[in-house]
Amino acid sequence: MHKYKVEFKYTEGGNSKSIVEEFTYPKRIYALSDNSGQDGRDILGYVAEIKGLNPAFIDHQAGGGWNKLKYLGEVNEKGDKNEKKSFWTPVWAIPFKIVWWLIKKILWAVTLGALG
Structure with a gap:
């Protein structure tokens, strides 16, 4: 198409x-x-x-x-599902992505018992 x-x-x-x-x-x-x-x-x-x-x-x-x-x-008939999106777009999402990354790291550390 x-x-x-x-x-x-x-x-x-x-x-x-x-x-x-x-x-x-x-x-x-x-x-x-x-x-x-x-x-x-x-x-x-x-x-x-x-x-x-x-x-x-x-x-x-x-x-x-x-x-x-x-x-x-x-136009790809399957859609853009396989297309990898950049971490840096959209720009307004960067602070949210950083906070989410920190939360995941803290939760992972708690799960391992490091911060216990």
Whole structure:
């Protein structure tokens, strides 16, 4: 799965608005115009359905400034469970981590009978 951010022009009933959405998609798409624009139409239709909009009202002719696709990276399907987090992030948690480390050391020493 791949994560994207898309912005496109949506015109319904004479009202135009810009739609911005982050989403995941199974294929890697490099631009909205890949494969003669078919992938772009598929992605914009997919996002419109996610947002509950009618894909027929997407302005596919509004190229350049309106319809943009940004690739945000590959998404691990298993999630980030195996990813080790740094001890130093977030910074606000450092004092709490130090206090917790000291408590664990004191409890371990009491358990061994050293402070008894």
